[in-house]
Amino acid sequence: MSENERNAESAAEKARSEDSTESVENKKYRAWLRGIVSALIVFTSLYLLQRLLVPKYVDDVVEGAFIAEYYGEEKDFDVIFIGDCEVYENFSPAVLWEQYGINSYIRGSAQQYIWQSYYLLEDTLRYETPEVVVFNVLSLQYDKAQREAYNRMTLEGMEWSPAKVKSILASMSEEEHFLDYVFPILRYHTRWSGLSGTDLEYMFDTKPVSHNGYYMRVDVKAARDVPKGRILADYGFGEKPLEYLDRMRELCAKKGIELVLIKAPSLYPYWYPEWEEQVEAYASAHELRYVNFLELQEETGIDYSTDTYDGGLHMNLSGAEKLSVYFGRILSGEMGVPDRRGETELSLSWEEKLAAYEAEKQEQYRYYGMKQ
């Protein structure tokens, strides 16, 4: 073979080799691309399935929607309430605004445990620093989460943040798994057999179910035969709730927030005198304001024959508004929370909210066959 032929052969071989290398690289690239596209399709499908299967909390059980609603707000609140149903059913931010110009929000949820309240406070502080945080003390009785369903109604609505992660870890029972919170489809996949039109309608949307976190009920069921509490073996609050109460107090102090402890005037669950003593002692020791509305029936004007919708467990609209009028006086008159009715933008925003508040009021009166 001549030198030219050898060179040509060599060049051709080199070219073949380069082609081959490029071809292999191309193939690898295409394989990766196919893999990525396949994965994207699968994960998008799973995401859509998850959006379809998770509970929407827009009809029967709306309490699960409360936490998430906060994120759609203009976060400029002077007063934030945190706690369980004794806050979200017993105080009306609409009345606090109307009567005192107090801009407030209730970050409440069903059977919210104190550690969840603490992490919700941390979460809130990512966006704003209120002047006052109001915490209902009933949840001090719980040393551990009682029900996964309650956990989910508080935790699933939180935006992902270190606070949410910590709250999940603090709340999970042994049977629960962290991944089920990261990927709710792992938990809700069996809902497929019970899906309704609502699940489709609210796959990517939601409708407001509270009024700045307040859950309205206008109906009336008088309290009667409320049982006294059972005798307990131990009336002491557990270590965990006390630890989180300390953390809440310290966090508020660090941020210059005034922490106010309250006990709503709910007749049940029973609020033991032994618990009351402990809270009073704690509040006194740490110079915290503590308002027990159970002892202020006369002052607030609460009438348990007309101001509760479930026999004394929670206030109805009438009761919530009475409490708000009374508490607003403390917030505004004694604690100096500002009257912001002079702020145009805020006032306009509240006009809309008050209209919605009034509209729901009327709708509920009609639904329950009541006259205002």
Add this chain to the structure above:
Amino acid sequence: MKKVHKKISKKCAAALLAAAMLLVTGCGQAEKTIEGSVENIQPVDITSETESGQTENGDSKPDTDRGGAAGPDQGPETAGGAASDGYLFTADGVSIAMDADAAPILERLGEPVSYFEAASCAFEGLDKMYTYQGFEVDTYPTGEKDYISTVILKDDSVATGEGIAIGDSLEKLQQAYPEGKLQENGMIVCEKGGMKLCFILENDEVKSIEYRSMALE
């Protein structure tokens, strides 16, 4: 090589799809279901036949001077199909087992002195408290029915099947319930047949007696 890559890609796609299908169909596990109402209670299967049922007398006869315990000559009826082989509380000839169907029991017990119901936050269904002379019966809902969750002895007019009542001494309690275990919180608990019989004492005197279902724990 091309064929090998195709096979691998197909296998990956098939695996991912299978994973997705498994997620949708429930993985074959019996799990608690959180549905639209986010109901999380495990249904308690207590649909047993009504038995002739007997109180848990053990070796000691119940104190017949006190109401609420079966007399020695009476054959107590266990209404509602006592499903558990735990401790039974008997009142007016009606034996009450934890997690039993409440309806027939309540019917036999008659009109309560008072009644109170409490809805849980967010959930449908009510916890109900029926107070009778000397004791209280609490129920919890599962599905369409209510089941017995707790019986609380309120005063010394009633006693347990083993003859212990409010005000009895620790010594008497320990004789009646040698199997009782002292908890950290000072309560003495007898666990049997999926339920607990709990005694709270103060100054070595029985202050509280509760029969408790473990279904809700």
